[in-house]
Amino acid sequence: KSTKRMVSLVRTFIENNPHEGEQILNDIELCVDNMIEHPDEINQLFQRNQQLLKCIGVSIPEIDNIIETLLKKNISTKITGAGGGGCLIALTHSFTKEEILDLLKDHPIKSVQFVQCGVEGLKEEQTFFS
Secondary structure, three states: HHHHOOOOHHHHHHHHOOHHHHHHHHHHHHHHHHHHHOHHHHHHHHHHHHHHHHOOOOOOOOHHHHHHHHOOOEEEEEEOOOOOOOOOOOEOOOOOOOHHHHHHHHOOOOOOOOOOOOOOOOOOOOOOOO
């Protein structure tokens, strides 16, 4: 779970597979950019990003199993942070907290944090200056 170890693992992968490594890193960057520019495609982009992260070796079987379980219910999930088993992000608007916890009950998970996305942020109500 060490960030240093994960960075070293990715560096080794890229050194041993320079063409493939560069392509994967470019594809990851494209996925992230597209998540911002095309939020309606975020589920597919999450899945693609996770596949790419798995290719460079920052996923582990336990994480892959959790992702597979959630994906069977069309819940897009991906590694966040350095990878190696530390943290995942899952997106759903169709399941309750209880349903998600039930789906995850057979997996080695230490904690689950639920957050609400898409909450309206700062907006300009009135302009005082011309």
